[in-house]
Amino acid sequence: MNLASRGPAGLLLRIIAEPLPLWWRLAFAGAVIGGALAIRLGLLLWVIDFPPYLFQLPAIIVVSLVSGPKIGLASVALVAGVNAALLPEAGNGGAGSSPLASLLSFAVNAIAVWGIASLVRTVLRRLESAHAALLSAASEQTAVVATLEALLAHAPVGFAFFDAQQRFIRVNEMLARIDGIPAGEHAGRSLTDILPQLAQAVTPSLERVLATGEVIADVELEGATPALPGMWRHFLVSYFPVRTNGAGISLVGMIVVEITERKRAEKAIAASEQRYRLLAEALPKMVWTSAPTGSGDYYNRRWSEYTGVEPPPGEVVEWHAFLHPEEKSGVMGAWHASLSSGNPFSRECRFRAKDGSYRWFLCRAVPVRDEDGRVDRWYGSCTDISEIVAAREALSRTNEDLERLAAARTMQLAEANSLLKQEMDERLRAESQLRQAQKMEAVGQLTGGIAHDFNNLLTIIIGNIEAAERRVPSDPNDTRTQEIKTEEIRRFLDYGRQGALRAAVLTQRLLAFSRRQPLDPRPTDANRLVTGMSHMLRSALGERVMVETVLAGGLWRTEIDHNQLENAILNLAVNARDAMIEGGKLTIETANAYLDEAYCAAHEDLSPGQYVAIFVTDTGMGMSEDVRARAFEPFFTTKGPKDGTGLGLSQVYGFVKQSGGHVMIYSERGEGTTVKLYLPRLEDGAAAAEPAPARADTETRTAPATVLMVEDDDQLRALGAASLREAGHTVIEAADASAALDAVSRGARPDLLFTDVRLGDGMDGRGLADAMKRRMPRARVLFTTAYARNAVVHQGRLDPGMKLLTKPYSQSDMVAKVNGMLDEPALRGAVLLVEDEPFVAMVASQILEDQGFKVTIASHGEAALAHARAARTDIGRDALVLAIVDIGLPDMRGDEVVRRLGEIAPDLPVIVASGYATQDLTGLFGDRSDVGVISKPYDGATLVAALERLGFRMAE
Structure with missing residues (x-):
């Protein structure tokens, strides 16, 4: 009960029931007894014959209740003594016996009141203690109930409670998930209604617990549930009685744990062990296993068959019991070392057979470790190697004979090797001489061809210049003669210029063959290029040759020099026309192709991958094998001396190889020829415009620009600068890259850099362009070169964004190229x-x-x-x-x-x-x-x- 909730009386009862300090109780008793005695003295002054003991008894009761029996008894004695001292003297006659009697009556009543108050105090304190114990028990019971509720709600196992009629009283959520029925729908339903396939197995255990009150643990059950009707599941079930109101069993509890996965794992392990044992028994080797300590626990049948020892069931005879005495200490030392270190064990040793003989075995054991890296088991095998050991010993016995034979044979081989070396040296010298002769023949053929063509061209150039010089008028006043000779001089100079241009073309063909010509590769659609060439090819080949194109759908693009590819196809078409004397059919076909590693390994400088293929096929006379083998050689031709230079196919070969591609000729005499060009596929899938046609006009820009011209040849630089100035441009001349960069550092801001690629020592033209681009990203760059070995970084191919003017060039071409670049829209970046x-x-x-x-x-x-x-x-x-x-x-x-x-x-x-x-x-x-x-x-x-x-x- 709650004493504090009952007002002043409850507060007094709480003070009585609770333990208080001694000083507080003494002070309280002194105050109460002092007050009672003060009242006594006051009454004595007013009414001398009246003893007011009744006012002192309540004080004694209160002190006894609050301060305890001992202090209450002391208060009784104190009050009685004070009252005795205040009694009237005996000399007052008969009246003196009445106060004494009153005092004695007071003393008896005080003691009686003290006793009653002490008893009441004791009862109240015991009641308060019982109440506190009851509250504590109720709190503990509430905590236990809350704990059990939490356990039921969150336990990883299923709980169910049944009444005496085996009906569900309550289940937790885990059991509801196991059987697939909501927890609230179980109450009042029977086990047969909820789990019909498991009811027959569960009911006997429920009846047994209800009848005997015993606990039944770990009963395995299996069957299907409504949660997974088509799946056979396994459960581990325990039963326990729930007693209420004494010893009576009112409920039966059931704990369910699903062990389906564990049963599957056990079956898998059992099957694996069964397979292992069958395999171990089938092996021709002697197989054994041992614990981490090295004690054996399994030996297959080969051991008993070899040793003749059949141990009792459940026992084993260790493998080292059959070791030869001479090897036992060494083998066991190695075995114990492996056990200590965890390293694999391997040893050759002899084992005793059932007939007492010994045979050699290779004994091995490997450790199997657990997840923590500790050795969990050893797996060992012993393989019979007696025949190998016997052969090894026989081989050892014949070793000396073999060494003698080997020494004699070595002497013979040394002599033969000396003779062979002499022959090889002679052959190498002969091959070297042959290669040198072939090289000189090729150089001679190339030099002869170059000398023949260049001599012809130089003769044309020199002759026409001399003719022009002879016609320079001696008399500047002879106007008519001067006009006639001026026309002749112009004609001869034009002939000389044409010869020089033919020499330039010859040089470009030689550079193409040597893979040194400067290229300007751009993303190119071969189908579009071939289609655009159709009209030109029909005009060049004439009416006797029918041109047909077969273009592949979805053709990949290639990055190639657009103009050089057109020249290559035109060269092949002209060769095909010359091979079809009576006319015929020229087919140009495109396709996507993949060259594999085997094909590329058989050809030099070719990488496997995807290529764009262009096939040029004619129906002409074809080539013999000798002609086909030499077709790409420079100046080799089957035509007459006036019909060709022999540089067409060599130029095609050099251009394709320089572009990273491949070219092959397939031909038979009388069956026509097919030339196959393989050009690398452009991997970048971004759209790019086809090359724009070259500018045909040579008009000077109306808006002058600043051109930085860098050329190490003084005469060529002066000539080019003069031409550009005549076109209206401001020209800054520089002999090398250092001078050009100095000009920029001093404040020059050219619109275009025109530089030779080869600038002698120091930085080349490409390095100068890089430096300029870092300072002026929007500046245009025009390269010029005649020999592209070191022009740019990719095997003579220009990087995107750069323009090229190939030497030799005319001044008009140079001015047109510069103006064309300056007229282009500004590079935005x-x-x-x-x-x-x-x-x-x-x-x-x-x-x-x-x-x-x-x-x-x-x-x-x-x-x-x-x-x-x-x-x-x-x-x-x-x-x-x-x-x-x-x-x-x-x-x-x-x-x-x-x-x-x-x-x-x-x-x-x-x-x-x-x-x-x-x-x-x-x-x-x-x-x-x-x-x-x-x-x-x-x-x-x-x-x-x-x-x-x-x-x-x-x-x-």
Whole structure:
């Protein structure tokens, strides 16, 4: 009961029941007894003959109840003594006996009251103790019930409780999941209703627990449940009685654990062990296993068959019991060492057979470790090697004889080797002489062909120049004669120029054969190229030759020099026409092809992979095997002396090989010829425009430009500079790369760099172009070269974005090439757009792409800086020419990005975009001419205006 809830009386009862300190109880008793005695003295003054003991008895009761029996008894004695001292003296006559009697009556009553109060105090304290114990028991019972409820709710096993009629009283959620029926639908239903396939197995155990009260543990059951009707499941079930109201059994509890997976694993292990034992028994070897300590626990039948020892069932005889005495100590030492270290065991030793003889065995054992790396078991085998040992001993016995025979044979071989070496040396000298002779013959043939053609051309050039010189008028006043001779001089100079051009063509063919001609490879659609050549081929081949094209669908693209490929196909077509004397059919076919490793291994400088194939087939006379083998040799021809130079096929061969491809001729005499060109497939799937046709006009640009001309030949540089100045351009001349870079450092800003690839010592033309591109990414570059061995990095092939003018060239061609490049739209390059808002980035990207820029988007400052560092090494068309930076980015402020971009690329123009007031940004970047500021939101006109303020010339 709660004493504090009963007001003042309850508070008094709580004070009585609770233990209080001694000083408090003494103080309380003193206060109460002192008050009672004070009342006694006051009454004595008023009514002398009246003894007011009744006012003192309550005080004694209160003190006895609150301060305890001992203090209460002491209070009785104290009050009685004080009352006795205050009694009237005996001399007052008969009246004196009445106060004494009252005092005695008071003493008896006080003792009686003290006793009653002490008994009441004891009873109250015991009642309070019992109440506290009852509250504690109730709290413990509540905790136990909560614990049991939590156990039932979250236990990983199923619980169910049945009444005496074997009906479900309660189940937990785990049992509901096991049988597939919600927990709330079990109450009141029988086991037969819920689990009909398991009811027959469960019911006897329930009845047994109800009848005897015993606990039945770990009963295995199997069957299907409504949760998985078609699956046979296994369960481990335990039963226990639930007693209430004394010893009566009111409920039966059931614990269910599903062991389906464990049973499957046990069956799998049993099957595996059975397979292992069958395999071990079938092996011809003696097989055994042992514990980690080395004690054996299994030996197959081969042991008993060999040793003749049949141990009793359940026992084994260890393998080392049959070792030969001479080897036992060494073998056991090695075995114990393996047991200690965990290393595999291997030893040759002899075992005793059942007839007492010994045979040699190779005994091996390997450890099997558990998940923690500890040795869990040893698996051993012993293989009979007696025949091997016998053969080894026999071989050892004959070793000396073999050594003697080997020594004699070695002497014979040494002599034969000496003779063979002499013959090989003589043969190598003969082969060397033959190769030298063949080399000299080839060089002689090449030199003779070059000398013959060049002598013819030089004769034409020299003769016409001399004829022109003879016609220079001696009298400058003879106008009529001067006009006649001027016409003749022009004619002879034109003949000389044509001879020089033929010499240039001859040089290009020789460079093509040697794979040294400069190429300008571009993404090319072979189908489109062949289709575009059809009209030209029909005109060149005449009416007697029918041209047919068979073009493959879905043809891959190739990266090739467009003009050189056209020349190659034209060369093959002309050769085919000459082979079809009576006319015929020329077929040009395209296809996708794959050259495998076997094919490439049989041909030099060819890598396996995907190729674009072009087949040129004619119905002409064909080639013999000797002619086909020499078809690609320079100046080799089956035509007459005036019908060809013999450089056509060699030029095709050199061009295809230089482009990374392959060419083969398939021909038989009288069966026609097929030439197959294999050109590497272009892996890049991005669309690229076909090469634009060359400019036909040679008109001078109306807007003059600045050209930096770098040429180490003084005469050629002076001639070219004069021609460009005549065309209206400003020309800065430099003899080498150092002079060119010095000019740029002094402030020159050329629109175009025109440089020879070979500049003597120091930096070459390609290195100069790289350096220029880093300083001026939008500057155009025009290379010129006559010999492309070291022109560019990819086997004489120009990188994308570079233009080439091949030597020798005419001044008009040079001026036309320069003007054509200057007339091209300005190279926009790449823009780094640093913007974390996807929609804004999409809009700005579209505006920039419409203006011809390639846009890279970075949503964070660090990503933008990483891209800028990588782009610093890119000197092609996609060089970084502009950055547009949002001021608010997730990882850093935009002004910090601008500052760090300035450290990476000092000359990079930047546009800063802000959605807030731009006055602060203008003040921050106001002194920088390469930084522009725009407000967000911005449209295309605003962005284009900002680009123009930074010096970009935008399209109308």
